[in-house]
Amino acid sequence: MGSEIVKTPNMDSLANSGVLFENGYVPENHCRPALQSLVNGMLPNDYNKKIELIKQQQRQTREYLNLDREKQEAWEKDFNFHAMKYVKTMPKKLQEVGYKSFQSGKWWEYHYEYGGFTDGMTKGWIREQRNGMNWFEQFMGGKGIEIGRINNEPVFNFIKQNKRNPFFIWYAPSLPHYPFDAPQKYRDIYLNKGYSKSAVEYYANCTWFDSAVGDLISFLKKNELFDNTLFIYVNDNGWEQEPKQEFIDDPMRSHNGGDKGKLSLYDLSYKTPIIFSWKNHIKAGIKKTDLVHSTDIPATILDFVELEKDEDYFGISIKDQIINGKTGNRKNIIGRSKKIRDDIDPMGKDVDAYWIPRINTVKDITDSHIKKWGWSVNDERWINWPDWQLRVYRNVEWIKWFRPVHETVTGFKNFSHFPEDERFAIRHNKVIENQEKQNDFYRDIIRG
16 A cells, blocks of 8 residues: 555555554464454464363263264364354354344355354365365365455345445455466556566556455445445555565465565564544544554454453454544554464464574673684674574473573474574673683583
8 A cells, every 4th residue: 555566546545545554463474363363353372272172162062972983083173163153253243233244255264154244155165175276275265265356246245135234244355365366457567667577466466456445445335335334454464575576486485475474473474554444434544653453453343333342352442543543552562473384384384482593792702712612703793693592482381491501492393493683683792701600610510
């Protein structure tokens, strides 16, 4: 939005017609947990704990106990796809006060009914039946992911049937998401301008998405529903693609948004603009730098319809910031990263621990000390950079500290590294007197 390169006139108009929060963040660096949080208002950790408790309770039910061993194993394998039906989602709360709701686009939770939608496009799957899709497309939303790419007719039909009802629409096209298959007219906008091939593909998908949004807005205006509709926009994760960056021959980078996009540890992976627009109700042309969490969106929706959020919501209503221009109270936002990129699984693989670079400095250290101890020093006078330290790991009983000197972490299976970047480094600053004493101390311990 507002880019001088990527053409998104409809999104630009939407951003200018309401309040744009420039510092919005999602709770995790890939799509499914971020999307879940938009309907349950919870952090992924809290949701997973709740689901695990529900899972334990369901194992005690007659329905589960009557299953044979093979069916119990299948139940265990697929439970997380069915788990959302046990949660009091925001659409379920809206349904209680008369709202009709429609799911379209990305929806990993098996069936639209699980989220509390009264209608929708994702209607379950059988693992062995692909229905012309690969498993990723099947699980991501099935027929639902056709919205925006094929047309918007399912959404339009729902609106026609519910013009007299209050309604909520989950409009989540898998755009500008891979696959990069935009119609040629959108590619033509970016060809012969010196942009990389991956930039042309991604920018074309962005403009394609913008066109689908414009189509939806035009339909609402034509049916005299636009003025009474609150629009909310958010991404499920960030993306990196500068005009000259070329990722086309590297699927891991092109499909995930470069080095700093999806499934990375960079700020960009979590960051998203968040827009609230409602003609004659929300002042236009407002940009705010308040920190906003995507879980604040369901809390705010409930506030707009005068419903209380549940106690397990992490999100808080930002209605006062939107309507009255108040400043938000969030001082920081912490994202979770429990998955890393994987050549086999596009959803990534779980990671148990992270190595972090450490900046070591010793005041008054001399070349003689450096040679004596066999250390290396870079131009910044950092010693043994990046001096990787295993300092971030899952809080589970089987991963623990080991050894009294130069402690290490044991019990983890998969690990990754923070970027070799000063911004991600921990600092270890000493003076030479203390360093000499410490080296002597370690030497004596090792000698026994």
